[in-house]
Amino acid sequence: MPWDRNQMAERAAAELQDGWYVNLGIGIPTLVANYTGDKEITLQSENGMLGMGPFPYEGEEDPDLINAGKQTITELNRTAYFDSATSFGMIRGGKIAAAILGAMEVAENGDLANWMIPGKLVKGMGGAMDLVAGVPRVIVVMDHTNKHGESKLLRECTLPLTGAGVVDRIITNLGVLDVVEGGLKIVETAEGVSEDDIRAATEATIV
Amino acid sequence: MKKVYGSAQEALDGLLFDGMFIAAGGFGLCGIPELLLQAIKEAGTKDLTFASNNAGVDDFGIGILLQTRQVKKMISSYVGENAEFMRQYLSGELELEFNPQGTLAERMRAGGCGIPGFYTKTGVGTVIAEGKEHKEFDGETYIMERGLVADLSIVKAWKADDTGNLIFRKTARNFNPPAAMCGKVCVAEVEEIVPRGSLDPDLIHLPGIYVHRIVQGEHEKRIEQRTTRKREDA
Numbered sequence: 001m002p003w004d005r006n007q008m009a010e011r012a013a014a015e016l017q018d019g020w021y022v023n024l025g026i027g028i029p030t031l032v033a034n035y036t037g038d039k040e041i042t043l044q045s046e047n048g049m050l051g052m053g054p055f056p057y058e059g060e061e062d063p064d065l066i067n068a069g070k071q072t073i074t075e076l077n078r079t080a081y082f083d084s085a086t087s088f089g090m091i092r093g094g095k096i097a098a099a100i101l102g103a104m105e106v107a108e109n110g111d112l113a114n115w116m117i118p119g120k121l122v123k124g125m126g127g128a129m130d131l132v133a134g135v136p137r138v139i140v141v142m143d144h145t146n147k148h149g150e151s152k153l154l155r156e157c158t159l160p161l162t163g164a165g166v167v168d169r170i171i172t173n174l175g176v177l178d179v180v181e182g183g184l185k186i187v188e189t190a191e192g193v194s195e196d197d198i199r200a201a202t203e204a205t206i207v
Numbered sequence: 208m209k210k211v212y213g214s215a216q217e218a219l220d221g222l223l224f225d226g227m228f229i230a231a232g233g234f235g236l237c238g239i240p241e242l243l244l245q246a247i248k249e250a251g252t253k254d255l256t257f258a259s260n261n262a263g264v265d266d267f268g269i270g271i272l273l274q275t276r277q278v279k280k281m282i283s284s285y286v287g288e289n290a291e292f293m294r295q296y297l298s299g300e301l302e303l304e305f306n307p308q309g310t311l312a313e314r315m316r317a318g319g320c321g322i323p324g325f326y327t328k329t330g331v332g333t334v335i336a337e338g339k340e341h342k343e344f345d346g347e348t349y350i351m352e353r354g355l356v357a358d359l360s361i362v363k364a365w366k367a368d369d370t371g372n373l374i375f376r377k378t379a380r381n382f383n384p385p386a387a388m389c390g391k392v393c394v395a396e397v398e399e400i401v402p403r404g405s406l407d408p409d410l411i412h413l414p415g416i417y418v419h420r421i422v423q424g425e426h427e428k429r430i431e432q433r434t435t436r437k438r439e440d441a
Contacts (some may be wrong), residue, residue, distance in 0.1 A: 164332025
């Protein structure tokens, strides 16, 4: 059985080490926060916060306290706030240990595309280009194939890039792959999924 | 020198002109200078270029200046929440320059610090790098980005004293300090102007040297995405 969204998030959470400062993207990456267990993981929100807490209780929403997805959130007893230039200073400066984010396409050389589809409505890259360029470990969590059943792990990205050669590891519903010299390397398969299943579903070179 | 003004209109008096470049603080609808934007709408200043992370929503934030066609160009990282923006952009009425969010913040900070350009890895190998100077440092490729200097900065803070020392609240700080720094003139709207001496000097977020005019007012502080969790029954 391929992993579902929560299982992918749980697998991604296993990548994180106690004490790490981490930035989580929107979608499945957001769910990773539910699976960090006893590890002290400090979540960064790039609009200017370290130590992001859960959603507020009804009636306790604060318009001055939102995450990068513009959702109301809460603070923790170790939270720190700062401005956007400082926030991206810590991102660009490599202080954030890992970024977990979604993607439309990943190429076998680590190229990542997740911000625009030509001809469709372009909303902007937000902080994605800064994150993938500055954070030392970039982990992509996404479905292995698109809604047409085509591989999202490609020899070359067809969409405009968010970053060139930036992805380290990819966690899909079928398993875990690393970007290595010459292509992608399967490091783990979901239970009941074989390496051959992954090869069959992948356009990128598997080494 | 008196920095405190009685209204947003008065605080902007003599500063606005057609075709000007304005840097605005805020992230989404959080910490935006809503009173000053409304005053710019009422002033009718045209052909504005805005450096602002977002463009508001249709009827709030910079969105209100899009409705009146006062904006010529946006320099932003994300503009997804605004239908009128998209209509004007797709029809060619509105110019749009996408900047990566951190690059935009640093362009403002740098401009305010007298740094005309800086090198960053952000955007290398993407459309953002096209036409920009590339340079290698220690075996890694960087692109040059320019500092921004605006004719006017408009920002929102929580508290100010009458000398313009500012304190922001939670994530409403966001782009406000760098936006304030990059303006030749900066006007700040605040929720409360407190007596001189009542702010702890160790806890000032933005020193008054960057702030030329201050106005106090009531803020709507609209929430863009209200997300909550259920209280578990005890």
